[in-house]
Amino acid sequence: MTAIPLDQGLGLAAALFALGLAGVLVRRNLLFMLMSLEVMLNAAGVAFVVAGARWAAADGQIMFILVLTFAASEVSVGLALILLMHRRNSTLDADASYHLRG
């Protein structure tokens, strides 16, 4: 058990965050976008845990738990919405329906 340098930990978080963002931006399928969102949130969680490790305090992990709570809520509601969307439009293409614009 050795201490991990903070910059490496945060670097991992940053990489995951950026990848998640790339996923949200690149993918058109709503399901993939939701997954990528999870990656982003997870990256934030990683950052919290890394920070918590630095200060040797429980706060980081607690924030991670809260993030987890939020992620779970988001996924549950999000998936329900995606189902609704698919039921109505028979597609998961995020670009397929954009009545709201202008």
Place this chain on the structure above:
Amino acid sequence: MHELLWLVPTLPLLGSVILMLGAGRLSIRAEAAAGALSVGFAAVIAFTIAGGFLLSPPAGAAYEQTLWRWFDVGGLSVTIGLRLDPLSLVMMLVITGVGFLIHLFATEFMEGEEGYGRFFAYLNLFVAAMLLLVLGDNFLTLYTGWEGVGLCSYLLIGFWWRDPANGLAARKAFIVTRIGDTALLIGLLLIASRLGTLNIAGAMHNAAQSWPAGSPLATLAAFLLLGGAVGKSAQLPLQTWLPDAMAGPTPVSALIHAATMVTAGVYLIARTHALFLLAPAAQYTVGGIGAATLLLAGFSALAQNDIKRILAYSTMSQIGYMFLALGVGAWGAAMFHLLTHAFFKALLFLSAGAVTMRLHHEQDIFKMGGLARRLPVAFWSFLIGSAALAALPLVTAGFYSKEAILSGAWADGSSGRVLWAAGVFGAFITGLYIFRAVFIAFFGEAHTEVSGRYGWRVILPLTVLSVLSVLGGLIELPPAFGHVTLLSNLLAPVLPATKEAASVVPLLVASLAGLLGIGLAAVLYWRPARPPAETPLWRFWHAAAGFDWLYGRLLVRPVLWAAREGADDVIDSVYDAIAWTARTLHEQVRRTQSGRVRFYTAGLAIGSISLIAIAMIR
């Protein structure tokens, strides 16, 4: 008796108001009565006052009557007040007397015209304004009358409003004179600012006190007043409106554009002669303008066929004489000529009107002919008027007044001699052009039907004016003829004495020049064949040396062009451009609202990345 002075301008004003309010409700007779009698009563009062004035002149030879305080602001107090002194007395008598005669004539002349009451309303208003002009004790009252007569002139020139040409002539008259009026107004501003008062007598007094002779301010002020005078009196360079003003009914031409209003410039300069004495340059200019105008107008009159236009140019020419007189310091002579000119020019216009009213308003002299026998009343009147105009020696009033001017010019040193020469040449031309008209119109073959008879309201004014045109000169005779100086004596308290030529030579030469002109006219036009050929020279003088053309190119067209092109307000296009920019920006930014969620996310990311960059760079 003097206390009734305020009634003199008020009565015509009252007549005018009655006629305006009663428009459409009064009978023709009532309208005629209101129109003519209001001026008639004013004349009666004026003559009564004049009698009183002559018998027992008030102290200082001036009677002042303050009606009410107009305003008193910031140290400048202006009253509406009247001042009767010999100068204004003469003017008042001319205006009311000749005015009444012309009103009387007009009641018959205008019968059957649409807007009979309106005509007299305007004409009465004119008389009131003209009286205010000459009686006003301060410049602002004078200016009020000045503008008032301009307005009435406008209204009356355009009296027959259905014809746009009349409207154009009326507007031209108003706007051209307004240019002069504006100069006058600036002059008033200068006087009020520098001399601290607008009271005419006070200002003249202060000017003499505070401005040395020849000082730039005095010169400037004199030139500005001169600007007003040339506009109103149709002198160079603002003379172009007068011939067109003949579009109005003939009594209007007689009253406004011959006997009274156009002489207001002469009155103004005479009234402010103290200022002109301080500004020799301005005074020379007055004389020069007079000489130039009298020649220009004389030549132009030679090239006209319309009888009223001939008379219009002759008016310009005669006022040129008056200016010439003012320029050489022959103040009294100028006023004398103003007086006699009022008689014989009114006579000429009225008799011309009497002719045309029987010829279905035909004004071309070449379409008349042989009228001497068929319209004897008009013929004799016109002939007497023409003789007076041409200064037929000894028997006409015009002779004496013109001789007074020329003698004054002769006596005024070397520059005066030049002006004298111009005046003499002018006398020759005058004789030529007026008798050209007489011979062509009244002799030879008849070209037009004549109908109707004259009533007493035409004959009476013609008779009275004829008598005055003949005998009016006797109030002032040169030394060679007994040296009567009634007018000079009267005017002595207000105007400096006129220098007179000691020699008889100039008098003889001038008389001969006039006779020569008449003689030449007899030779040339005794048997007129047909209208003159339209040679370039003729066209040049017919168009009065092309001033209209010049002004049209220089001023009127550019303004019209600018008004037409600018009507949509170029400044507004700046704001339109701003509005357009906003709308365009809106269209552009609105495209970002594509409705695509990934695009929005990209926006979010870009924003955040930029913010982070700002935070990191700082």
Place this chain on the structure above:
Amino acid sequence: MNAAAFKAFAPFTLLGVVTIAVMLLIAVRRNHHLAALSTIAGLLLCCIALPLAAPAAPIAVTPLFVVDGSVIFYSGLVLGSALVVAILSYAYLGGPEQGPREEYYLLLLTATLGAALLPASVHFASFFLGLETLSISLLGLIAYASPREESAEAGIKYLILGGASSAFLLFGMALIYADLGTMSFAQIGALARAGNPHDLFRLVGAAMILTGVGFKLSLVPFHMWTPDIYEGAPAPVTAFIAVVSKIAVFAVILRYFILADGQADASLRAGLAMIAILSMLGGNLLALMQNNVKRLLAYSSIAHLGYLLVAFLAGGALGNEAAAYYLAAYAVTSLGAFGIVAQLSTPGAGRDADRMEDYHGLFRTRPFLASSLALMLLSLAGLPPTMGFIGKFYLIASGVGAGLFWPVAALVVGSVIGIYYYLRVLVAMAMPVPAARSAAPPATAPLFGNVVIAVLLALLLMLGTYPAPAIALIRLTAGAVAG
């Protein structure tokens, strides 16, 4: 957590209890009226309870929360606005049967709970939780099932964008925590002022938090979701998003920046000023020729939040007062405007009354609503005799007082552009009634809604002509936050 803290926190506890109670009520008996009225009553109760908690303030409630004057003002504003939205929703949803409506009130209550807690948050954990409780509930409300096609689309957009923005927010918090080892606003401020060698983390963290907050406040360039969600969501929900969530988030970010001293930093201030200017100009330009009233109001809300940032940037007692007053004015006005839209709409119609044509001839057909909307629009435009006029005056005063030249200039330009589109709506209402439109009024029972709008109107005019009491109240409460 001692008794005093418990007492001070009681209004929020009460709101939680109300939520549970309504849930149980729904479980026992599904009835729209029952659910709606119990929600309204509960919110009313909370509104009453809030000032009763005042004597205990200011007091810290666990490290996560504080109850002070500012909380009472902003949370009070949140609760009051939520109450208005609840009543409007009752009128809006009160039409013929369109499926289950009871959960709507449940979500409204949880959203309100999240929002009401935000002004009291002094810790990242509570900040985040309040925000996300609000967001998730809103997600449900936006997409609230109805025949309206757009709801789901709006929900999806809010899901993706809200999730991404929350991730940014969280990451930023993590960075600050990593740097300073604390998540309490006050401690962050203390450490920052003490001079920390690694300021960069704090600044980048603040920038990322600003991303999340900017999204919730719909500031340019995080604004793009706003019109789509405003248009797609049911009208009362739109009012909720426009008012309640904005007030709550603004209050918490205000507190964060005051406590954590973010305003002192030049680069952050520059970024904020830029965001403010972009929002004022962008929002107004976007609204310029907009023909959908809900979108128009959405764009205008972007601009209004930009205006608010001027007061935010100005800071100080005057800035805080200005922000508080403007938020109150904005709440009254926007609730009124969206409320009128809601009053004119029914969920059964397939879409809300949001096209410009729907407003033609409104002065004739619905004079009360039209006149009210006219005054609301005047208030948004900042013209007297409305609260918006005083509010805008206050904002400009704070901006001028702080010497913020460019933001004030943008405010002026933005306001002038704004006039144009607000007046366009006025003009539309003055147009003749289109022949094609059926004259039948909406099927809902609009009495409740109309009463609420009348109350808002009265507030708008009273506080617009005699704002002294409101200012006194703000000095007593929200002004206290200026520590």
Place this chain on the structure above:
Amino acid sequence: MNAMFAIAAGIAVLATVMMITRPSAVHALLYLTVSLLAVAMVFFVLGAPFAAALEVIIYAGAIMVLFVFVVMMLNIGGEAEALENDWLKPAAWIGPSALALLLALELGTLAASGSLARPAAAVIGPQAVGIALTGPYMLAVEIASFLLLAAVVAAFHLGRAVMRGV
């Protein structure tokens, strides 16, 4: 550098890259699970065993199951995969990737600015976390419950709408 950390981090990043590039939803989900498990490993290395456990149980377990469930419900087949391949043209991903890269660079630079002190090696076990949760973070737990309640209500409502076919 801790080898365990390096390997786990590498796997996490690689798996995530794979996840966002896979056309097949099931494959992507599997990669995502791998990534999450790797992250759990990282947590463990960092001395946060409780977080690691939650990561496995809730993230890799519960949440992923939800996804799988939905993928199955939607019955996404090869047709969709072809479509996904079509959507993954360079033109579609270059811009966004550059953006993400920029963000990564910024955050990486920040992390590498490196001035943060190396943390002490310590394990924060479930007990410490539990004490904190019931102590200062007590209200956070309460509010989190309301967050979950809201999510449940929303999901329930929307899900019912799906079932009713509205």
Place this chain on the structure above:
Amino acid sequence: MNMLLILLLLIPAIGGVLAWLSGARHPDWPRWIAIFALAADLLLTLPLIGRAVMPGQSAWITSIDLPWIPQLGISFELNLDGLSLVLILLTIVLGLVSVVISWSEITERVGLFHANLLWATTGVIGVFLALDLFLFFFFWELMLVPMYFLIALWGHEHRFYAAIKFVIFTQGSSLLMLVAILALVFIHQRATGHLTFDYLALLGTKMSSATAFWLMLGFFIAFAVKLPAVPFHTWLPDAHTEAPTAGSVLLAGVLLKTGAYGLLRFVVPLFPAAAHEFAPVAMTLGVAGILYGALLAFGQNDMKRMIAYSSVSHMGFVLLGVFAWNTLALQGVVVQMLAHGVSTGALFILVGALQERIHTRDMRLMGGLWGAMPRLSGFGMIFAIASLGLPGLGNFIGEFLILLGSFRASVPFTVVASLGLVAGAAYALLLVQRAFHGRTTAQPGSAKPFDLTARHIAVMGGLVLAIIGLGLYPQPVFDQVAPGLAALQHEGTPPGNTPMEGQP
């Protein structure tokens, strides 16, 4: 407690509400309510006439000061001096005139129309009374809204465009003024530690000359837009043209005066040195307005547009006079405002009447109207010549005194400005020529145009008397406003300059 000034505001405000409410059932009630409200205001004002004209007395006739927003140093401070009184009288009278001449023109939404009319009047009266800068700004903005409705709801073809343009111009500029007001208040606060919007307290606030210049400019632009001065005038032709007759009368007769009033009351006294430095620019704008307005008036075909541009020209004189800043010019400005209010208002009434009869304002379609409508044409002639500045009518007194005053301040400006008299003659006579004189053209859309009705004749007769009265006996006006102007002049003369006063 002197409630008079408050009543002056309350009566039309409440009258407006009553008019609105009653309009739904009885179309004639709003008219009578409006007349009663304005007449009551007039009755309240009449006893004030002639007060405070004695030298040595305070310029204020009556005042009231109530706390309003004490937290910000804002109070409900109304003060009335001769200048305010005269302008308020003009407002009320033209308000009455507007009601009377709208009798037959406005038949739709009568209640709302009169409500807006009364509210606009309220706002304008408030502007003339308010001495607290915030209160002033409040009323300044308040009058905008009803005016907007008057144009947008009862106007002609392009009413929406015109109304929005009007509001945007005024609003944009008045926000600049708000910024300037606030900056002034804060500067004062920093200097004295006292936060107040009280005009009397803010007079003489010390600041650097650069600051003073910018603040002065903020105020100036707001008032220059309202006046309107070139180049901020372009809203006016549109607004005037599209407004209903009553709207045009109120706009031309009253609203434009608020701009001049603001210049007099605020711009120069608050920033004397800056204003004097700025005077050449302002006078240039004034002269430009005189000539540009006249030129464009000359070029218009739409009668209302022509009159609107003539307003620009006339208001150029006002701007010139204000910045000449001596008693003569200022008194001239006051008379010019009154005379312009009456004469232009009357012209708009005539155009309105004409449009009601022949359904056009295009002068190309007119001509020879004298034959069918001699009375209308006669009145038109009178007011046309009034607007060209004929002595004996009110406008002349104004223009003459302004020119006389500005002659002392600057000869070149005066000389150029007086060219405006010639230009004025050109467009005014063109109006007469094109509409009333000339050949009678077939009138579109009306079989038999009828002349003015008795109601119109009474109104027009009154206005004729007013314009003649102003022209021949303006002294009561001068006496009424003299103390107020003297006080303003005292404030507005920078310490270095000796007032251009006393013996000329």
